[in-house]
Amino acid sequence: GAVVSQHPSWVICKSGTSVKIECRSLDFQATTMFWYRQFPKQSLMLMATSNEGSKATYEQGVEKDKFLINHASLTLSTLTVTSAHPEDSSFYICSARTGSEEQYFGPGTRLTVT
Amino acid sequence: AQSVTQPDIHITVSEGASLELRCNYSYGATPYLFWYVQSPGQGLQLLLKYFSGDTLVQGIKGFEAEFKRSQSSFNLRKPSVHWSDAAEYFCAVVPISGGYNKLIFGAGTRLAVHP
Numbered sequence: 001g002a003v004v005s006q007h008p009s010w011v012i013c014k015s016g017t018s019v020k021i022e023c024r025s026l027d028f029q030a031t032t033m034f035w036y037r038q039f040p041k042q043s044l045m046l047m048a049t050s051n052e053g054s055k056a057t058y059e060q061g062v063e064k065d066k067f068l069i070n071h072a073s074l075t076l077s078t079l080t081v082t083s084a085h086p087e088d089s090s091f092y093i094c095s096a097r098t099g100s101e102e103q104y105f106g107p108g109t110r111l112t113v114t
Numbered sequence: 115a116q117s118v119t120q121p122d123i124h125i126t127v128s129e130g131a132s133l134e135l136r137c138n139y140s141y142g143a144t145p146y147l148f149w150y151v152q153s154p155g156q157g158l159q160l161l162l163k164y165f166s167g168d169t170l171v172q173g174i175k176g177f178e179a180e181f182k183r184s185q186s187s188f189n190l191r192k193p194s195v196h197w198s199d200a201a202e203y204f205c206a207v208v209p210i211s212g213g214y215n216k217l218i219f220g221a222g223t224r225l226a227v228h229p
């Protein structure tokens with residue numbers, strides 16, 4: 001149980017285009033979902049926290065107009081990288097949590113912007 | 115400054131040898147403490163966690179960790195490493211003042227296992 005999936009696992013897009021990443025909790029309802037960014041050989045940095053039906057809370061330094069987060073249902077959150085540029089290339093990881101329990105992490109999505 | 119420190123970026127051990135990965139934190143109040151493992155192509159998996167109580171915590175895959183308040187440490191240990199343990203290990207904390215919300219990760223320790 002407690003499986004979180006992400007789609008796609010790897011995406012390549014051209015500079016200036018937008019790309020959407022999906023995060024799904026497959027066997028539980030997630031009241032809260034988190035989005036992290038991980039640069040090569042570095043740690044995870046929290047980008048934003050989203051609660052179902054509410055606007056996401058972004059961490060300091062994260063551009064909310066560039067990284068659009070939607071948490072429309074208890075099992076789905078999406079991260080849209082708008083007008084992507086090469087510096088947005090990274091590994092994006094989501095996690096999901098229900099109540100006060102631990103976070104369950106997705107396998108990550110590697111974004112490459114050319 | 116508040117932080118989570120993993121002093122060892124990369125560790126190599128022989129299969130069957132014991133392992134200890136270090137984690138230190140710097141917070142006013144003892145945060146919730148976690149160890150995660152990240153393998154290629156897989157999501158982060160929780161190995162163990164400490165909220166309160168017994169300072170020696172048993173986790174999955176034969177791992178354990180000991181919380182030492184005097185040293186602000188939460189080191190991860192395994193008595194005998196298997197080749198499949200090669201992965202990236204992250205210590206993480208949830209500051210008490212922030213509520214159970216934000217996981218703050220250390221820089222990670224990459225473990226290599228020699229046959």
